[in-house]
Amino acid sequence: MDESVYDKNRELQRKLDHFIKQARANEKKQELYETFGFEIIGASTPKQLRDLLLSQSIVRFQLLDMVLCLVDHHKDADRLFFEHDEEARLGCANKLLILDVNNDAEIIQSFIVNPMLGTEALQKYHWMINGLKSSNQVKSAAFLPLLRSNQVIGAMMLLSQDPHRYQKGIGTFFLQKLSAMTAVAIENCLNQQRIKEISYQDALTQTYNRRYFDLRLKDEIARCIRWNDDLICMFLDVDHFKKINDSHGHQTGDSVLRHMVNLIKEQVRSCDIVARYGGEEFVVALPSTALHAAHEIAERLRKAICSSAIILYDKQLNISVSIGMASLRDLPVVLQQDADFICTTLLERADKALYEAKEGGRNQVVVYTNPIL
The missing domain is CATH 3.30.450.40 (GAF domain)
Structure with a gap:
């Protein structure tokens, strides 16, 4: 070739x-x-x-x-x-x-x-x-x-x-x-x-609903346990809300709830979870927050709500809130319990503290404490 x-x-x-x-x-x-x-x-x-x-x-x-x-x-x-x-x-x-x-x-x-x-x-x-x-x-x-x-x-x-x-x-x-x-x-x-x-939003207040809060709370608790952080659960309830509805109508009651949500969001961080838990009751989860810091936030919020009047039809309406709080770190042997137990117990304790705040005269912050045996 x-x-x-x-x-x-x-x-x-x-x-x-x-x-x-x-x-x-x-x-x-x-x-x-x-x-x-x-x-x-x-x-x-x-x-x-x-x-x-x-x-x-x-x-x-x-x-x-x-x-x-x-x-x-x-x-x-x-x-x-x-x-x-x-x-x-x-x-x-x-x-x-x-x-x-x-x-x-x-x-x-x-x-x-x-x-x-x-x-x-x-x-x-x-x-x-x-x-x-x-x-x-x-x-x-x-x-x-x-x-x-x-x-x-x-x-x-x-x-x-x-x-x-x-x-x-x-x-x-x-x-x-x-x-x-x-x-x-x-x-x-x-x-x-x-x-x-x-589907996770409350239609009236445009904050999260109870379903979303329960899901997120489990995730945040797991994360805080993993990093050895505390988490504070805070229940808030508008004082005498039924009287507001009866005296001023449900539209006014709706305005009160929206107004309160705006004030809550101003006082908490973007990583905190704010939700409407039912009626006039709201819940806030404060992950990676010490109890004393959460107490300061709750007091600032309570004072902000008291000092912020709602103007309706040229009339001034003042409202107040009662707040109950519970700490993740206060739960006994927390690492040995499942997530559902922790969530349920934490919410129950915050709710009991809220009940104490209302029974004690309202317009105050109460932290759950373990009963003395």
Whole structure:
């Protein structure tokens, strides 16, 4: 055989082997992206989605790090993603950025609608990685806009130490597919959570209902036991509420309850759980709170309610509340009991303290104490 023909055949074989290798690599890459895409679309809670996007993606795609930036069109993204979980919020610091539609309008307008790869993405959107500990190690990046119904809902920044990992025009199809599936996943997951929360809300006061409180209380108790923290359960009851309804009507009574909820929320933290437990009775769980600190909160709340009059039809209506409190740490052999027992006992004790406050003249705070045998 002619040597030149042999060399040409060998070169063609090398090219063919290269194309086959590249095709197989692309198949694996496509399978990886599609598998991950279906997982995030199937995420049932914002917490699960958050873990997939901010942790699992780094492992799956062998990244140095990644940043997710969301435009908070509904002003609830932070609450939905963290559900009052301060530990998770700290763990995701600088990795989940939430933009306000008004305050961050200029930043949002800078988002392009097509992926941007390489050093150009780093230069244009460097502010997205400024807070990361690994920012100095980043050599290449992929900026992926998140779009739904022609509206920007956020962006992702995939980061690598490899300067050749993300290059202009290379692998754009896979990344566009990933960004599209991520945008769908975020929208679907948050909307599902919003619908779920409606079933957990008290329609009148827009605070949580008893069903949600009982579920959350178990989780918070388990967490506090795990970290050796205290948890305070606080029952609040509007004094002489029946007289208010009888004298001024149920609409006035409803206004009183809404007014009280607003004052409660002003005095407690975002991680505390406020719920309407029934009628004019409300319950608040204060996780990771010492009893003396909770007592100060309860006194501030009681005074705020007393000093804040409600104006109805040019008339001033003053109300007061009685408050009963119980501490998780006061439960005997708490670590040996199941969650249902702990929840039931804690609520019973707070309710007994509330009864003492009302029997003792109302408009006061009472802490449950173990009876002397």
